[in-house]
Amino acid sequence: MEDLVLASLDSAVFDVDNLIENIAYKSTDGNVINENFDPYVLEGKFRQAMSILQDCQVQTEQNIKHLEEACEKERNTWANSVAQLEELYQSTYTGQQELEMRISVISTKVIQIGHQLESKSNPRQQLVDARTTAKYLERFLDANDDVSLMFQDASKLEQAAHIIHQLYNVLQELPDEAKFTDAKNKVKERYMAIEEDLLLEFSRAQVRNDKKAMKKYIKLLSKFKGHNDCIQNFITDCLKGYFDNPNIDIFNSIPQLFVKVSELINELFDQPEKVTERLIITVYMEKLAPYVRDQLEPYLRDPGLENMEKYLQTLYTLHKKATKLSHDLQTQKISDDPAFLHKLNQYVFKTYLKTYSEYELSCLEEKFQVHLERLELTGGQRRMKPTGLSITDIIQQRLLNTDQVDESRFSPDLAAALLNDCRTAMTRITTLSEGTEASENILQCFRRLLNALGSQHIDTELQYSLQAIPGPEPKQEPDIRFFQAILQTNNSIQLIERYFVMDIAPLLLGTQQQTVLLQSKEKVFGQLEELIxxxxDKSLSCIIGYARNILNEQKRSDFKPESDLSIYECSPICKRVVRSIDTQITRLEQNVDGKNLIGILNEFGLRFHRLIIDHVFKFEYNISGGLMMLQDVSEYKKCSKKFRSSTVEQLFSILHALVNLLVVVPDNLRQVITEGHLASLTRDIIESFVQLRTDYKSARLHTMISSEQ
Known part of the structure; x- marks a missing residue:
């Protein structure tokens, strides 16, 4: 039983119900429902288990008490230890502060003693140096003393450099007298020899990459005039073989060289900024400038259009790369002068930038002419050339030399090519020009675009299209191609205007060139507008003239038939006129839009209205003839809606009301002229139409109109 209870207590999870079940099962061997079941036996087992549990509880409480006492004892022990450590730390900290104060006092005394020793030692050293210098000076002043072999020991080069430097300085202070001349020459000779030896040793150390020796010789040479030669030799050795590869990208190699050498420069030289500036100057003048020259000069030897374009593009590319290179180097703080790298760039490109503007504008002009000539050779327009021919002569030549004189020859490809060339030139101008020069170049560039595209191409084509318009009285229906010329002209003008607003105007904002360019643009556009x-005017006159010829086919007898006719539709002549007008309106709508279309259609409608009025007044009408004319005018009125003009529609409505007077019964005439559109018209206008009736006199219609008025 005890084992069973203890096993339950030792399990990870103590389950009372499970323990009770196990005790009951063990006590009865599982025969709880047996007739021989004795509950007292089971009770005894439970009491025994409870006793065991109580003993375990007592034992556990005792263990807990012992552990708590041990923990308290250990806590007190550690608390005492911590208190002792805190006291020890405080004592140690106080002692450390006292030591620091003593060290500070001692350091101050050591420095003072050092200064005192230095003040005593320096004069002594100076005396020793002066004595040594005087000793050697005496030998150099002695004309009989052979000093040619002096300072020949290479192992004592450092000492020799120090002595000869002092001798050289002393002799420089002596007057230029004969007794000192020989000594000065001897010292100068040895000075130069030692300086040369130092430079040689420095170069050898650089080859060995012996930084310690290099630094030593740099320090020695800093007292000599050859210090600059030392720096230059260092730079020359750094650059040796670095740019020999013809395939190397020099603009990428220069920053890499700087990163590679800058650490060594900072380690060796006392003033690394000066050495770095010297390095960059050498690279720009001896490496970058020749590279740029080799890239550009071949194109200048044969300055044709193709070579000139390559020259300009190469110059732009090189200058752009050089500018980026300068920016990258400037971020590494090479020089305190912000204009240092810009000046070097100017030095490299100054020769080419002087003539850049002339080459750019000349090349652009020549390219424009090539495009125009190519268009001419492929069947395009004949441009005006300085041959003394007028525009009329040139156009007449074209009319004589082509079978399809009415074919539109505007070239969208030409406009795109000219704009593309202009954009390319503008990109280069904004990079390679500055200030007023850039503004002037932009002005001249855009002027050339206006001249080539506006004056030479569009203007000439409009002149040609004008000549191709038929006369004012064509016998056949005219095919007005001038409307297509208007469309092409508007498209080209919009291209130029958009390019000006988006690209050119922002570059010239607030400059004098902006005003000049606006005037030039408006002048060219004004000339084109006048031609349009x-x-x-000529096209509308032609269209109206053809309609007039059709109307002239109607005879006086057509409107005074001898017998009454049943008239239900307009005349065939009217149908032909309306069909012709519809065709021309459709062509207009296909080629013109916006306010231009509205304006032209309005003028077209007014002229058409004038034509119909003139036609009406050519005849006299009986009732049948009046009905025929009324049907025609009704059809013209329907057609008038296509002119998109309320004025034209109103005029045809009034005309319809006036023509209606030709068929009104005389008794109703007095009432009709007081209604609708006729109520606002004068008696003269109304009577002018009533007079066209054949019964005007017989029915005494004049009296009716006069009495009403």
Whole structure:
């Protein structure tokens, strides 16, 4: 039983119910329902188990008490230890502060003693140096003393450099008298020899990459005039073989060289900034400038258009790379002068930038002419050339030399090519020009675009299109291609205007060139607009003239038939006129838009209205003839809606009301002229239409109109 209870207590989870079940099962061997079941036996087992549990509880409480006492004892022990350590730490900290104060006092005394020793030692050393210098000076002043072999020991080069430097300085202070001349020459000779030896030893140390020796010789040479030669030799050795590879990208190699050498420069030289500046100057003048020259000069030997374009693009690319190189180097704080690298760039490119503007504008002009000539050779327009021919002569030549004189020859590809060339030139100008020069170059560049695209191409093509418009009285329906010329002109003008607003105007904002360029642009556009207006007037006259020829086919007898006719539709002549007008309106709508379309259609409608009025007044009408004309005018009125003009529609509505007077019964005439559109018209206008009736006199219609008025 005890083992069973203890096993339950030792388990990870103590389950009372499970323990009770196990005790009951063990006590009865599982026969709880047996007739021989004795509950007292089971009770005894439970009491025994409870006794065991109580004993375990007592034992556990005693163990807990002993552990708590041990923990308390150990806590007190550690608390005492911590208190002792805190006291020891405080004592140690106080002692450390006292030691630091004593060290500070001692250090101050040591420094004072050092200064005192230095003040005593320096004069002594100076006396020793002066005595040594005087000793050697005496030998150099003695004309009989052979000093040619003096300072020949290479192992004592450092000592010799120190002595000869002092001798050289002393002799420089002596007057230029004959007794000192020989000594000065001898010292100068040895000075130069030792300086040369130092430079040689420095170069050898650099080859060995012996930084310690290099630094020593740099320090020695700092007292000599050859210190600059030392720096230059160092730079030359650093650059040796670095740019010999013809495939190397020099613009990427220069920053890499700087990163590679800058650490060594900082380690060796006392003033690394000066050495770095000297290195960059050498690279720009001896490496970058020749590289740029080799890239550009071949194109200048044969300055054709192709070579000149390559020259300009190469110059732009090189200058852009050089500018980026300067920016990258400037971020590494090479020099305190912010304009240092810019000045070097100017030195490299100054020769080419002087003539850049002339080459750029000349090349652009020549490229424009090539595009225009190519268009001419491929069947395009004949441009005006300085041959003494007028524009009329040139156009007449074209009309004589082509079978399709009415074919549109505007070239969108030409406009795109000219704009693309202009954009390329502008990109270079904004990079390679500065200030006023850049503004002037932009002005001249855009002027050339206006001249080539506006004056030479569009203007000439409009002139040609004007000549191709048929006369004012064509016998056949005119095919007005001038409307296509208007479309092409508007497209080209929009291209130029968009390019000006988006790209050119921001570059010239607030400059004098902006005003000049606006005037030039408006002048060219104004000339083109005048040509368009002339062409529109001529085209409308041609269209109206053809409609007039159709209307002239109607005879007086057509409107005074001898017998009454049943008239339900307009005349065939009217149908032909309306069909022709519809065709021309459709062409207009296909080629013109916006306010230009509205303006042209309005003028077209007014002229058409004038034509119909003139046509109406050519005849006299009986009732049948009046009905025929009324049907025609009704059709013209429907057609008038296509002119998109309320004025034209109103005029045709009034005309329809006036023509209606030709068929009104005389008794109703007095009432009709007081209604609708006729109510606002004068008696003269109304009577002018009533007079066209054949019964005007017989029915005494004049009296009716006069009495009403």
């Amino acid at each position: 207006n002339v062409g529109v």
